[in-house]
Amino acid sequence: MPAEAGQATALVLVVGVSGSGKTTVAGLLAERLGWPHRDADEFHSPAARAKMAAGHPLTDADRAPWLAAIGAWMDREAAAHRPAVVTCSALKRSYRDRLLHGRPGVRLLYLHGTRELVRARLEARHGHFFPAALLDSQFADLQEPQPDEHPVVVEIDQPPPAVVAAALSLLGLTAPAAPSAPSEEAPMSEQAPRSAGPTGEQWELRHGGQRAVVVELGGALRHYEADGVPLLDGFAADEPVTSGRGQLLVPWPNRVGGGRYRFDGADLQLPLSEPERHNAIHGLLRWVPWRLLGRSGEAVRVGTTLHPQPGYPFLLEVSAEYRLTVDGLEVRVGAVNTGTARAPYGVGQHPYLTVGTDLVDTALLTVPASHRLTTDDEGLPTGEEPVEGTEYDFRTARPIGATALDTAFTGLERDGTGRAVVRLAHPSGQRGTDLWLGEGTRYVQVYTGDTLGEPGRRRRGVAVEAMSCPADAFRTGAGLTVLEPGAGHVLRWGLRPWVAAGGAALR
Ligand SMILES: Nc1ncnc2c1ncn2[C@@H]1O[C@H](COP(=O)(O)OP(=O)(O)O)[C@@H](O)[C@H]1O
Numbered sequence: 001m002p003a004e005a006g007q008a009t010a011l012v013l014v015v016g017v018s019g020s021g022k023t024t025v026a027g028l029l030a031e032r033l034g035w036p037h038r039d040a041d042e043f044h045s046p047a048a049r050a051k052m053a054a055g056h057p058l059t060d061a062d063r064a065p066w067l068a069a070i071g072a073w074m075d076r077e078a079a080a081h082r083p084a085v086v087t088c089s090a091l092k093r094s095y096r097d098r099l100l101h102g103r104p105g106v107r108l109l110y111l112h113g114t115r116e117l118v119r120a121r122l123e124a125r126h127g128h129f130f131p132a133a134l135l136d137s138q139f140a141d142l143q144e145p146q147p148d149e150h151p152v153v154v155e156i157d158q159p160p161p162a163v164v165a166a167a168l169s170l171l172g173l174t175a176p177a178a179p180s181a182p183s184e185e186a187p188m189s190e191q192a193p194r195s196a197g198p199t200g201e202q203w204e205l206r207h208g209g210q211r212a213v214v215v216e217l218g219g220a221l222r223h224y225e226a227d228g229v230p231l232l233d234g235f236a237a238d239e240p241v242t243s244g245r246g247q248l249l250v251p252w253p254n255r256v257g258g259g260r261y262r263f264d265g266a267d268l269q270l271p272l273s274e275p276e277r278h279n280a281i282h283g284l285l286r287w288v289p290w291r292l293l294g295r296s297g298e299a300v301r302v303g304t305t306l307h308p309q310p311g312y313p314f315l316l317e318v319s320a321e322y323r324l325t326v327d328g329l330e331v332r333v334g335a336v337n338t339g340t341a342r343a344p345y346g347v348g349q350h351p352y353l354t355v356g357t358d359l360v361d362t363a364l365l366t367v368p369a370s371h372r373l374t375t376d377d378e379g380l381p382t383g384e385e386p387v388e389g390t391e392y393d394f395r396t397a398r399p400i401g402a403t404a405l406d407t408a409f410t411g412l413e414r415d416g417t418g419r420a421v422v423r424l425a426h427p428s429g430q431r432g433t434d435l436w437l438g439e440g441t442r443y444v445q446v447y448t449g450d451t452l453g454e455p456g457r458r459r460r461g462v463a464v465e466a467m468s469c470p471a472d473a474f475r476t477g478a479g480l481t482v483l484e485p486g487a488g489h490v491l492r493w494g495l496r497p498w499v500a501a502g503g504a505a506l507r
């Protein structure tokens with residue numbers, strides 16, 4: 001299939017040191033897109049190949065005709081309106097400038113890995129003219145792509161299909177459907193020494209006046225602001241996460257009563273992570289580090305493996321991608337069952353919204369839901385009832401007042417694009433944030449924080465939690481997703497700050 005109409009990207013230039021996987025990744029990427037691809041190696045003169053094979057690194061002068069030949073090929077593809085993938089180590093800024101200058105349709109995909117990992121791959125690669133011994137010269141020449149080059153950077157310590165999936169997603173390219181499960185084992189990577197704050201690495205995204213920060217611990221959303229105004233009641237870089245702030249809730253959101261459930265004939269017992277109420281709460285991935293899989297200036301993709309463990313003997317590959325656009329923040333949480341048995345699955349996320357009021361009482365809330373779940377003292381659903389005529393009817397915007405919410409809503413009213421929109425507005429009604437619930441969302445938990453462990457933070461923000469299923473789905477089966485081996489689930493939600501009267505809040 002040719003390039004999708006309307007997609008601006010006409011050519012992807014895959015760069016990185018020798019052995020970073022350019023040939024492998026470009027080949028797969030081209031295959032997924034149905035685009036032609038060429039490898040930079042094909043453009044070397046016989047003399048240059050012989051020089052490298054003899055153990056001598058190339059000089060700038062050696063590389064000039066090679067870069068010119070690659071550029072000429074790119075121009076021929078562009079002239080023929082053929083989208084394409086081409087590799088080139090393009091180690092130095094000047095080389096990339098030469099390839100990118102005057103070619104606006106070209107996007108940079110930089111494959112990033114540690115020297116140790118690349119060396120191991122080169123040493124294992126056979127039948128190639130480039131000797132592993134030249135690797136140090138590659139790293140000596142390497143000038144990593146800078147933000148003003150707008151690279152998409154993908155980490156190579158994941159199997160090739162996962163590298164390609166991250167690249168496609170971060171480049172904003174859609175490929176015809178392909179088998180989704182990465183089946184190869186990721187190689188082990190060296191544990192780099194790190195300066196670990198309480199939530200580990202911090203990955204910042206920017207778009208216009210928007211800024212968001214995603215953290216390594218739990219892949220959580222720590223912060224989101226527009227034009228300097230915080231839209232989340234989040235946490236600081238030097239603070240531990242409390243009260244589920246911004247956390248990803250996988251493989252179940254909210255509670256499993258007694259942590260005990262039955263699935264496919266097996267009785268399973270989860271650790272009780274909410275011992276005071278005898279429940280297992282918010283999944284198993286909140287307190288583990290997630291890995292960086294790829295990033296660009298406005299997006300980051302993180303992931304982790306959920307290994308079989310007591311109470312959840314299943315194997316999942318989980319990823320979360322956060323992206324800032326002109327429309328706000330978009331989140332995609334994906335999971336693939338990479339094990340051999342069917343797995344029960346649910347997902348949610350736990351951001352607390354704020355519109356800058358001291359308490360949430362004065363903020364205006366809209367929840368387009370016809371029903372809410374009633375719960376028992378343990379927070380477990382006992383039934384479903386219409387909100388009509390009750391204090392839970394927020395279908396029309398009104399102040400939260402003294403209402404204490406820890407409530408799952410369903411019967412969501414969706415717009416033409418399939419999204420249901422929960423709105424929190426400033427008392428003036430002039431500005432606020434919309435939280436939209438997209439693909440995979442069936443319930444939304446709204447929690448005013450009345451029971452938080454830190455009294456000072458109670459009712460300061462409203463948790464609005466996109467969820468695929470309600471509390472206790474492992475026991476009741478309500479809204480439960482069952483992932484067959486190889487099958488996946490996607491949850492999409494996002495935040496859109498707005499101002500009334502004439503205009504977009506975002507720049
Ligand atoms: N993501 C990956 N995981 C594991 N092995 C990889 C990955 N990418 C590439 N390889 C292997 O590493 C070696 C170097 O990859 P290659 O595509 O030839 O790199 P380059 O074109 O950048 O020199 C090859 O043997 C390839 O099969």
Ligand SMILES: O=C(O)[C@H](O)[C@@H](O)[C@H](O)[C@H](O)COP(=O)(O)O
Binds near residue numbers: 242245254274379463
């Ligand atoms: O909003 C919800 O989903 C829960 O009903 C609510 O009770 C909240 O999540 C916990 O108080 C925070 O959870 P932790 O204290 O376990 O982080």
